[in-house]
Amino acid sequence: MxxxxxxxxxxxxxxxxxxxxxxxxxxxxxxxxxxxxxxxxxxxxxxxxxxxxxxxxxxxxxxxxxxxxxxxxxxxxxxxxxxxxxxxxPDPVFNNLDALTPIVQAAHKFDMQAVLGSLRRVIVTPAFLDKEPMRVYAIAATYDFGEEAKIASRYTLRLNLLDYPLSIEMKSMSGYYYHQLLQMHRTRGKAAKQIIDSAKLSCRYSCHSSFWTGWKSDAAVELSERPVGDVVFSQEFMYRNERSTCERASAGSQYCNRVNVLIDLKKAIDSLPDTI
The missing domain is CATH 3.30.710.10 (Potassium Channel Kv1.1; Chain A)
Structure with missing residues (x-):
């Protein structure tokens, strides 16, 4: 016209x-x-x-x-x-997903496979994955970029999916991919909780009744929302569950095996499947 x-x-x-x-x-x-x-x-x-x-x-x-x-x-x-x-x-530089998303959409419309190949590599750069993993996952899911969706799904473990704000990219994402992501989070969270529940602590200063009980309870809640070990094994998370000065003195000594138990727990949780 x-x-x-x-x-x-x-x-x-x-x-x-x-x-x-x-x-x-x-x-x-x-x-x-x-x-x-x-x-x-x-x-x-x-x-x-x-x-x-x-x-x-x-x-x-x-x-x-x-x-x-x-x-x-x-x-x-x-x-x-x-x-x-x-x-x-030289290829254009994309500083944010707002600029990248419409280019992916246009390249898909025109069936530009070589361009899409380049864009698939761009969307999984650390800058985007660290800052907005859910948006990256949604873009990959929309265009059936399977490998990129797997990579992004690992980074979404740090998010509480049910509290995460909606984005325009999620509007066009298939229910299949979103269900896969929810299922991965739920399955990993349950497995992490089972690992923690099965752990035994040996401490003459009653870590089990003070620190241990509080930490296990809080960790179970945290892992059900964000099934990744970074938070629950952080010093900040640990110390908020300390109950007495004797625990700080005894932890890691011959009287308490807490440090070794926690190290083993983190390794076990980190080894759980972490992609869709």
């Missing part, structure tokens, strides 16, 4: 003198990308099919160089990043 926008500029990066097609971004601030059909055809079955269709008598052509114009529904920002990933120039 011919554009009615009066604000049309040309991309500074994609303004090739030997271009044979203009890809025009969505209104209102439209940008013309003067690019090569061959490169787009090789990168995307979508464009390959488009360029093999008979030319419509209503199709626009540019005034200056008579190049065919293809109007797209994507913004100039999205098209710029996509084209940077198919042309032999």
């Amino acid at each position: 011919p554009s009615t926008s009066t604000t049309i500029s040309t991309s500074e990066t994609f303004d090739y003198s030997d271009a044979d097609v203009i890809i025009r971004s969505n209104a209102p601030n439209q940008v013309d990308f003067k690019v090569h059909k061959l490169i787009l055809r090789l990168s995307s079955p979508f464009f390959e099919s488009m360029f093999t269709l008979p030319k419509s008598p209503l199709q626009q052509t540019s005034v200056d160089d008579s190049l065919p114009i293809v109007d797209m529904s994507e913004s100039s920002t999205i098209l710029d990043k996509l084209f940077r990933m198919v042309y032999p120039i």
Whole structure:
């Protein structure tokens, strides 16, 4: 459909003198990308099919160089990043998931498998996994990126899924993947609790009736929400369950095997399955 926008500029990066097609971004601030059909055809079955269709008598052509114009529904920002990933120039840098998500969506729409391969590696970089593992998992689940979903699922163990705020990525995630994640959390939490319940402590200063009882109870609650050992074995979590000064003096000595028991417990919990 011919554009009615009066604000049309040309991309500074994609303004090739030997271009044979203009890809025009969505209104209102439209940008013309003067690019090569061959490169787009090789990168995307979508464009390959488009360029093999008979030319419509209503199709626009540019005034200056008579190049065919293809109007797209994507913004100039999205098209710029996509084209940077198919042309032999440096790939764009993604500093946050808000910028990355629409690029994944567009690459999936155009069936750009090489671009998707690169984006799959980007979404599981530590910066994203450490900060927003649930959003990463949701993106991977939406596009059936199985390996990336497994990687992200491990990082979600630090989250209480039922208290985690909703994100737009979760809206398009399948119930199958979400159920897998809930099941992994639940199964790991139960297994961790069983490991703790079965542990025995030997202490002449009654750790069992003071520290041990309190810690086991609190750890069971914590692991049911976040089934990862980092919190329950932290010094902060431990010391809030201390009940007497004699425990601090005796723990780790010949009179109390608490330290060794806790080390073994952490190893056992850390070894539990931690991906979907």
